[in-house]
Amino acid sequence: MLLGQTIICGILLGGMYALIAIGMTLIMGVMKIINLAHGALVMVGMYVTYICSKNFGIDPYVGMFIAMPALFFLGCLIQKYMINRLVEVDSILPENQVLLTVGIMLVLTETARLLFKSDYRSVTTSYSSDTVFWGGMSISVPLLIGFFIAMLFTFLLHLFLTKTDLGKSIRATAQDRDAAVYMGVNASKITMITFGIGSALAAVGGSLLLPLFYLFPDVGHLFTAKSFIITILGGMGSTMGAAVGGLILGLSESLGATYISMGYKDVVGLVIFILVLLFMPGGFRSLVKR
Amino acid sequence: MKKNRWQILAVVLAVTLVGLLAGGCGGSGSGGGGEDVVKVGVILPLTGSEAMFGEMEKNSFEMAYEELKAAGKTTVGGKEIKLLYEDDQGKQDVAKSATEKLVNQDKVHMLSGGYSSACTNVIAGSAQSMNTPFLIVTGSSDTITQQGWSYVFRGAAAPASKYTIAFWEMMEKVIKPQKVAIIFENTDFGTSSAKGFRDECQKRGINVVFDQPYEHGAIDFKPMLANMRSSNPDMIFATSYVMDASMIVKQMKELNFNTKLFVGNGAGYTMPEFYENAGAASDYVASTTLWVPSVTWPGAGDYFKNYKEKYDKEPDYHGAQAYATMYVIADALGRAAEMNAEGIRQALKETDIDTIMGPIKFEDWAGYTNQNKPNTYVVQWQKGELEVIWPEEVKSADYVYPVPQWTER
Numbered sequence A: 001m002l003l004g005q006t007i008i009c010g011i012l013l014g015g016m017y018a019l020i021a022i023g024m025t026l027i028m029g030v031m032k033i034i035n036l037a038h039g040a041l042v043m044v045g046m047y048v049t050y051i052c053s054k055n056f057g058i059d060p061y062v063g064m065f066i067a068m069p070a071l072f073f074l075g076c077l078i079q080k081y082m083i084n085r086l087v088e089v090d091s092i093l094p095e096n097q098v099l100l101t102v103g104i105m106l107v108l109t110e111t112a113r114l115l116f117k118s119d120y121r122s123v124t125t126s127y128s129s130d131t132v133f134w135g136g137m138s139i140s141v142p143l144l145i146g147f148f149i150a151m152l153f154t155f156l157l158h159l160f161l162t163k164t165d166l167g168k169s170i171r172a173t174a175q176d177r178d179a180a181v182y183m184g185v186n187a188s189k190i191t192m193i194t195f196g197i198g199s200a201l202a203a204v205g206g207s208l209l210l211p212l213f214y215l216f217p218d219v220g221h222l223f224t225a226k227s228f229i230i231t232i233l234g235g236m237g238s239t240m241g242a243a244v245g246g247l248i249l250g251l252s253e254s255l256g257a258t259y260i261s262m263g264y265k266d267v268v269g270l271v272i273f274i275l276v277l278l279f280m281p282g283g284f285r286s287l288v289k290r
Numbered sequence B: 001m002k003k004n005r006w007q008i009l010a011v012v013l014a015v016t017l018v019g020l021l022a023g024g025c026g027g028s029g030s031g032g033g034g035e036d037v038v039k040v041g042v043i044l045p046l047t048g049s050e051a052m053f054g055e056m057e058k059n060s061f062e063m064a065y066e067e068l069k070a071a072g073k074t075t076v077g078g079k080e081i082k083l084l085y086e087d088d089q090g091k092q093d094v095a096k097s098a099t100e101k102l103v104n105q106d107k108v109h110m111l112s113g114g115y116s117s118a119c120t121n122v123i124a125g126s127a128q129s130m131n132t133p134f135l136i137v138t139g140s141s142d143t144i145t146q147q148g149w150s151y152v153f154r155g156a157a158a159p160a161s162k163y164t165i166a167f168w169e170m171m172e173k174v175i176k177p178q179k180v181a182i183i184f185e186n187t188d189f190g191t192s193s194a195k196g197f198r199d200e201c202q203k204r205g206i207n208v209v210f211d212q213p214y215e216h217g218a219i220d221f222k223p224m225l226a227n228m229r230s231s232n233p234d235m236i237f238a239t240s241y242v243m244d245a246s247m248i249v250k251q252m253k254e255l256n257f258n259t260k261l262f263v264g265n266g267a268g269y270t271m272p273e274f275y276e277n278a279g280a281a282s283d284y285v286a287s288t289t290l291w292v293p294s295v296t297w298p299g300a301g302d303y304f305k306n307y308k309e310k311y312d313k314e315p316d317y318h319g320a321q322a323y324a325t326m327y328v329i330a331d332a333l334g335r336a337a338e339m340n341a342e343g344i345r346q347a348l349k350e351t352d353i354d355t356i357m358g359p360i361k362f363e364d365w366a367g368y369t370n371q372n373k374p375n376t377y378v379v380q381w382q383k384g385e386l387e388v389i390w391p392e393e394v395k396s397a398d399y400v401y402p403v404p405q406w407t408e409r
Helices: A002-031 A038-056 A060-087 A094-116 A141-163 A165-175 A177-182 A187-209 A217-234 A239-259 A262-279 A285-289 B002-036 B051-070 B092-105 B117-129 B165-175 B188-203 B222-229 B242-255 B272-282 B300-311 B317-335 B341-349
Strands: A131-134 A137-140 B037-044 B079-087 B110-113 B134-136 B152-154 B179-185 B207-214 B235-239 B261-265 B286-289 B352-355 B358-361 B363-365 B368-371 B377-382 B385-390
Touching: A002 A038, A002 A137, A002 A141, A002 A165, A002 A187, A002 A217, A002 A239, A002 B222, A038 A060, A038 A094, A038 A187, A038 A217, A060 A094, A060 A187, A094 A217, A131 A141, A137 A141, A137 B242, A141 A165, A141 A187, A141 A239, A165 A177, A165 A187, A177 A187, A187 A217, A217 A239, A217 A262, A239 A262, A239 B222, A262 B207, B037 B051, B037 B092, B037 B317, B051 B079, B051 B300, B051 B317, B079 B092, B079 B317, B092 B110, B092 B117, B110 B117, B110 B317, B117 B134, B117 B152, B117 B188, B134 B317, B165 B377, B165 B385, B179 B188, B179 B222, B188 B207, B188 B235, B207 B222, B222 B242, B242 B261, B242 B272, B300 B317, B317 B341, B317 B352
Parallel strands: B037 B079, B037 B110, B110 B134, B134 B152, B152 B368, B179 B207, B179 B235, B235 B261, B261 B286
Antiparallel strands: A131 A137, B286 B377, B352 B358, B363 B368, B377 B385
16 A cells, blocks of 8 residues: 555656656757756746736636746747857857856746745645545545646647647757758747747646645746756657656655655655666667667 | 957956955945944845745844834944845855855954854854854754854754753643654754654653654655554654645645644744645644744734734744844844954843843853753644644643544544
């Protein structure tokens, strides 16, 4: 029963991690930059959903569909007017892109602090602490709903990338930007849309967590760190790899919390991270490819 | 290429000039400015994940300062007391550089602040090595005042392991647990609190059946809680900050995990945010605390009322600590024979003042140096109200023990 509880908690949480990380993976795959502002985008998405819920009484699961376009738009703006200016100048070192995203992260965080102060906020819904019991194991309803929505979005993204023209252009740009440009792909438009999609997925992840978790301007750091680990675990740029990576991270954290100590929970995740880097440098993606 | 080199040279020159000017100004500023103001450096986490507490403490400092100013107590010997705030971001390295900046550059006469134990420890160590008096606001890890540091004073805050003095009395008379579980966040404050409680349990022969740290800011506590449930404790003793605290009790409710009493060790469990977030799950959660608005110390109720009016938010004991500390600072500076480190240290040492946190004196006892003897209380959430349940002579409501099962509420 204890093992069952642990595994269920781990998988449900892993699903949410995966969704948040997929946005980062997508951006890394297409633009080859580590977007350290990703967690801050999750935070902005959470604030949008929070405002919808507090000021207009919109349920977080509905507010998600307001946060998504808002963050898509914000992501496009950031890409077009900030990151693109760096990406398109060859002489600028890639390290500067990291610095730029850290800068964006700080601006977003401090703007949130200016607008909302540092108070901890949360949205309590009628179903926030609903639980179903299944064979003595408790399953949180919002976590379960969140998990299914997260998996649905992952699947939709996969379909989008493999079946639509736009998705194929994104994949082409990810594989070889120059070749894609020669084939008539408008690479700067594609990168803009990709960043928008990545941001929108971050917003979905944030909205799904809102009924469960809490919100303050610095909450993004947590998600940036988790997304980064998952992105590397999954193999940079692989969405399916990120989904698997997220589940594995959630599961290993849970198992670590139960059987070692919750104080070492993050250590368990990081040890797996290092092992993957040592023995499987390409991440889980390399397993699929073999 | 040539143009570039000129640009670089120009930039280097400009930077050097600005540096020289700033250095010159700093020198003359502290010389001239030192004559008409007494500078007090206050280091608090104004950004970062502890910023909420830092803001509350800064607000309380300002409130106390305004009141003192109205009473004409912010001028000592013709010099105005000036507060210089620095942000430590909740990070130790930033706390260290903030301390050094305040002491070396701003030439402050004394330091105050210190929220997290980790940062307070760093500030205290630097202050001691630079011979600058430091009056701690919140940082509560036991070790900070156990080093024999003569320039470090802690008045409004108790050592973490002593938060439980009132609670142990209640344990002996009412609860008498057989098996207890301890959980704590793995920070200096959490570890120090847990160690104090664990040692006391051992001394009294109480069985500790579960004892685990956790990482601050986790989303899912259920694996740990499910594990703890299987050890079947009578009572849980938890040290957590505010949102972890509410996540833990909410998830205990989700797991239908019943114990006779859940006790928090100050910090998160007394905050209004705890009730807001945990909702019904907060009912009957008890906590140790250093201060409650309803306490009978003069001015305590007024502070709570004024703060709520001014900032539209309820303060908790952290704010009260900052408010009381400002009064101690003004009092000590007012009495200092000489406006230098030694003079201020002497004045602090001779402090004997009544504040909203109770009387504050800096004494050496039980291995602590310059440490005030704390007053502690046990509070319990009852239908959204934080009631004082112990000591019995100051209680505002009767305790509920053992607490009802989740299903019977």
